[in-house]
Amino acid sequence: MTTSTRPATSSDVARRAGVSRTTVSHVLNGQGERFPEETRQRVRMAAAELDYVPSPAGRALANGRSDTVVLLLPSAIFAGNLQDVADRLAVDLAAIGANLVVRFAGPTPSTTAAALVRMRPLAVVDMGVGLSAEDRAPLTTSGTLLIPQDIESADADLTALDDQIMELQVGALVTGGPSRRLYYAGLVDHRSDPFVSGRAASLLRVCDKLGIVASGTISVPLELSDAVAALKPVVSGGPIGIACYNDHVALAVLAAARELGLRTPTDVAVVGVDAIELGRLWSPPLTSVRIDIQSIADRLAAALLTAIGNRGTSTVALPLRTGSRLASLLPGGSA
């Protein structure tokens, strides 16, 4: 039970323990091996009794860096796993006394970057907002670490992941019906989503690799009648298979197919991404690709920790790359 109305400072602790602020600092920061156990005890006791918590402002000022790490997320819907990523990172960061905070991208990348500059966080973990080189410059200049550090490699990693996903989707689609024409279905949304466009390119690459021909790309709104309108033009000409940007799009396609009196997966086969729970409720259950976002989070955390250690000295291990599988197929009945 605390009665004081103002947080205790290191001076308070020092006074109570009958030592100097310096001693308090030393003892409380591990550098206190040189003090007799008895003194250390007194200091720790005093700190505990006063509920002493060092002021982040003072600490940041002295250290020249804050202890806040920002997890920067695209405004686009990213749903459930978001919290998993945040939780995981938060735990990893707690180990070094940093604390995690989430921020959604603002209306434009430069707005976002400006807000971040004002915060002067220790680091920013960009989960796909894709700040441009110009946006990144003021941030790094002001001493903020940016993860991933290397924009080109990060892009390469994202592309690799896109390809992994697309391979699984196409695989499922051609296995279920070799003669299907293949389409990619992107999202139409007022929020800009950085992940949408790359996937279309992936379809081309993957098809190329398999020696088959991709038929094209469509944009599917999440509103039913619009989705019907989007689907209609491409379904007249035999069975088609659609690799969808995510499960929401996939379900919109399935719903549209239902409205058009088409059978799933015979006439229209669909594979989504994310393996959301609602997909399993559909009839037939949605076939989807599950992304191992936990290990992605772990890699980001690892990159972050080494970067903080090196403080930008050298380039760190890249988050996504490693050739390991980050995506897996969750079979359903829609492909």
Add this chain to the structure above:
Amino acid sequence: MTTSTRPATSSDVARRAGVSRTTVSHVLNGQGERFPEETRQRVRMAAAELDYVPSPAGRALANGRSDTVVLLLPSAIFAGNLQDVADRLAVDLAAIGANLVVRFAGPTPSTTAAALVRMRPLAVVDMGVGLSAEDRAPLTTSGTLLIPQDIESADADLTALDDQIMELQVGALVTGGPSRRLYYAGLVDHRSDPFVSGRAASLLRVCDKLGIVASGTISVPLELSDAVAALKPVVSGGPIGIACYNDHVALAVLAAARELGLRTPTDVAVVGVDAIELGRLWSPPLTSVRIDIQSIADRLAAALLTAIGNRGTSTVALPLRTGSRLASLLPGGSA
């Protein structure tokens, strides 16, 4: 284009403008009416040329308060509107130079509170984590504003909102079929969700008010076969109407009903909450209650702004209360 590698400080600006740091501070904080226009110009020019951004650490230290506001969210799934709330609050807060940051609740409320104490933010907006009085104490002690401030009124507000929602749900259910037995369907999830339990009580209150009898509460997992198992016991005895915790639960019920060969809404009528897009894709489209989360966010922001003004002097207008409608029915075909 900046070349310097270290953020400019107010000293840098002062030097460049040929004035003192004091002057810089005054000019840049509006208190500069007393300076000749020419001086003000010089200072502003210098600041601009150096890309000067005041250090949050220094500022926090001097002001005795940071400029960070934390939006605290329950770990429970809250999906899409989350970002809307965050965006709205962020904009409102930008007006006073505060910046918003999101944080998910940790494993336990006390863990969460401890993390927040270490951050010493300007304020914490609790969107339903429900920190207990003991958890709140250290926070307010350390100078952090807690919104909502009054825990009992906040509870009352949430209850009022629950009742509003439930009234709409029950209204839709009895309109479509007066003889239906009424149930409330809650969520079963590993994450604890603070909003689930209150709604069951609301059903009783609302039914009481309407002079009808509620038949009970069920827990519906989001996994299909489990949902079927949960629904089965209550459907043998004529048509039922189910007020669901949210649209996810509602869709699980609809899917389970489909598996059981029941007709919607004849045998099983359902009303959800949240009006998610996927609900409109179902056949029939899900009837749902839409919550005006934007105005909730605005009220929270308003409460926050006055609280910052008063700095805890007096109690502020409560976020939810006002008797106005925060929920509305989105008709579909499921009730």
Add this chain to the structure above:
DNA sequence: CTGTTAGCGCGTTCAC
């Protein structure tokens, strides 16, 4: 060995 003094880092504000 045990502990202290002094001064930095940055912005704000009071008094002159």
Add this chain to the structure above:
DNA sequence: GTGAACGCGCTAACAG
């Protein structure tokens, strides 16, 4: 228009 001091924690240098 400025000097000085404050808020808080960190750390190099130094005295007992």
